[in-house]
Amino acid sequence: xxxxxYKYTREHEWFCPESENTGKTGLTKYAESxxxxxxxxxxxxPGTQVQQFEKMGEVESVKAVTDLFSPASxxxxxxxxxxxxxxxxVNEDPYxxxxxxxxxxxxxxxxxxxxxxxxxxxxxxxxxxxxxx
Amino acid sequence: MFKKTPLNRVxxxxxxxxxxxxxxELPLWFTSILEEHNAVRSRxxxxxxxxxxxxxxxGKKSGQFLDKVLxxxxxxxxxxxxxxxxxxxxxxGILDDLCVYHVGTDEYLLVWNAGxxxxxxxxxxxxxxxxxxxxxxxxxxxxxxxxxxxPAVCQLGSMxxxxxxxxxxxxxxxxxxxxxxxxxxxxxxEDGFELMSxxxxxxxxWRVLMDQGVKPCGLGxxxxxxxxxxxxxxxxxxxxxxxxxxxxxxxxxxxxERDFVGKISLLEIKRQGIKRKIAGFEITGRGIARxxxxxxxxxxxxxxxxxxxYAPALGMNIGLGYVPVELSGIGTGIDILIRGKMVSAQIVxxxxxxxxx
Numbered sequence: 001x002x003x004x005x006y007k008y009t010r011e012h013e014w015f016c017p018e019s020e021n022t023g024k025t026g027l028t029k030y031a032e033s034x035x036x037x038x039x040x041x042x043x044x045x046p047g048t049q050v051q052q053f054e055k056m057g058e059v060e061s062v063k064a065v066t067d068l069f070s071p072a073s074x075x076x077x078x079x080x081x082x083x084x085x086x087x088x089x090v091n092e093d094p095y096x097x098x099x100x101x102x103x104x105x106x107x108x109x110x111x112x113x114x115x116x117x118x119x120x121x122x123x124x125x126x127x128x129x130x131x132x133x
Numbered sequence: 134m135f136k137k138t139p140l141n142r143v144x145x146x147x148x149x150x151x152x153x154x155x156x157x158e159l160p161l162w163f164t165s166i167l168e169e170h171n172a173v174r175s176r177x178x179x180x181x182x183x184x185x186x187x188x189x190x191x192g193k194k195s196g197q198f199l200d201k202v203l204x205x206x207x208x209x210x211x212x213x214x215x216x217x218x219x220x221x222x223x224x225x226g227i228l229d230d231l232c233v234y235h236v237g238t239d240e241y242l243l244v245w246n247a248g249x250x251x252x253x254x255x256x257x258x259x260x261x262x263x264x265x266x267x268x269x270x271x272x273x274x275x276x277x278x279x280x281x282x283x284p285a286v287c288q289l290g291s292m293x294x295x296x297x298x299x300x301x302x303x304x305x306x307x308x309x310x311x312x313x314x315x316x317x318x319x320x321x322x323e324d325g326f327e328l329m330s331x332x333x334x335x336x337x338x339w340r341v342l343m344d345q346g347v348k349p350c351g352l353g354x355x356x357x358x359x360x361x362x363x364x365x366x367x368x369x370x371x372x373x374x375x376x377x378x379x380x381x382x383x384x385x386x387x388x389x390e391r392d393f394v395g396k397i398s399l400l401e402i403k404r405q406g407i408k409r410k411i412a413g414f415e416i417t418g419r420g421i422a423r424x425x426x427x428x429x430x431x432x433x434x435x436x437x438x439x440x441x442x443y444a445p446a447l448g449m450n451i452g453l454g455y456v457p458v459e460l461s462g463i464g465t466g467i468d469i470l471i472r473g474k475m476v477s478a479q480i481v482x483x484x485x486x487x488x489x490x
Contacts, residue, residue, distance in 0.1 A: 036150070036161075036162060036165065036166055036353070037165050037166050037167040039167075039421070039443040040419075040420070040421050040443065040450070042419070042420070058472070060421050060443075061166075062166040062167065062353055062357065062442060062443060063161065063166065063353050065421075065423070065472070088167075091165075
């Protein structure tokens with residue numbers, strides 16, 4: 001379910017490489033389902049410099065607010081304005097239409113610190129088990 | 134350990150996302166808060182409201198007693214009718230809002246909010262002074278309650294026995310062989326009923342309604358529905374530190390005629406006037422205000438948000454909060470500090486959503 005070619009953070013962002021030093025990021029299916037209906041996105045303006053694992057925006061559902069962290073350091077080159085206008089896209093298609101930010105990376109090697117889809121799948125499973133106790 | 138309603142098993146079977154509310158484990162949502170909100174605004178949805186307290190007050194002096202502890206007299210409340218009112222402290226602070234049903238001669242049912250229920254029961258016991266002609270019985274744990282809400286509720290086959298009830302009317306009836314005590318009330322701004330049943334009948338009742346297309350809804354939808362309709366949430370939009378004039382609930386207080394607990398203070402508060410008042414606002418900038426955020430005017434903090442969120446029926450972000458009376462007028466510009474950012478907002482009529490409007 002989590003795309004194989006994507007990389008994942010412990011904070012449930014994904015990164016999809018598009019070239020050597022650019023890619024898109026968004027929220028994972030797990031994050032989306034935990035938040036419930038997403039109704040508001042506060043994304044960084046294009047041009048903003050972001051640091052790996054540091055806050056770059058906020059995502060709000062009907063019931064909760066969560067910070068959006070950058071999966072890698074670099075510059076915001078584009079945000080998904082369609083999702084800003086229609087935040088439900090994040091619920092409907094978190095890995096596609098519901099992408100959030102396109103980044104130009106300054107240190108692509110930082111991506112090695114992210115999880116692959118199998119490792120992320122196991123990580124989410126461990127969280128679900130904790131939650132049910 | 135959370136208390137569980139008679140429908141707890143059903144909620145888990147439906148894979149509801151559960152949450153803690155006033156010590157009860159209740160559904161936050163079943164499928165999606167927005168879908169559930171939409172079902173209630175456009176058709177029919179139902180909520181497990183078994184956590185709300187149901188307290189019977191009976192006996193020869195029950196009417197006289199309720200007239201002493203409630204802010205509206207039950208004297209003219211006919212059998213088969215109900216009314217909203219408040220229980221106030223001696224200083225005029227609001228203990229809770231509640232609905233009182235006149236069920237039979239010397240027989241009343243009180244339905245109030247789940248929070249602090251022992252405190253409210255003890256308050257009643259205290260003022261009843263162990264009078265043998267007043268019996269107070271908490272029936273919360275012996276019954277279930279389901280609220281069925283939405284414009285299509287009256288057309289449901291099951292509601293045949295209830296659809297002729299006037300607003301606030303109530304009766305005992307059978308819904309597909311389930312005995313209920315049904316009342317035409319609710320907390321969503323839509324038409325509908327609240328149905329009380331035995332514990333054993335709760336799940337069959339829920340299933341029968343589901344089979345007729347009534348969508349199970351959780352507290353998330355309930356909270357935005359009531360907020361859109363400008364209805365206060367006890368313990369959040371007001372508590373014992375607020376009086377009815379501040380909380381916009383003076384319409385539930387009858388200061389004429391009889392004496393009741395808190396009346397002397399309320400008369401004095403009315404005479405002196407209030408300094409702060411609850412007001413509705415809509416966000417004109419970008420952001421969602423949440424309970425506890427600060428309200429500013431010209432850079433000065435002037436109050437707090439008590440409820441806030443996205444209102445799907447309006448496509449806007451709205452909220453309630455206390456502001457100085459002089460800033461409570463419709464059209465007044467305010468700012469709300471949303472996680473470090475000042476966001477502009479404007480005072481509006483707090484009945485944000487009006488049925489059919």
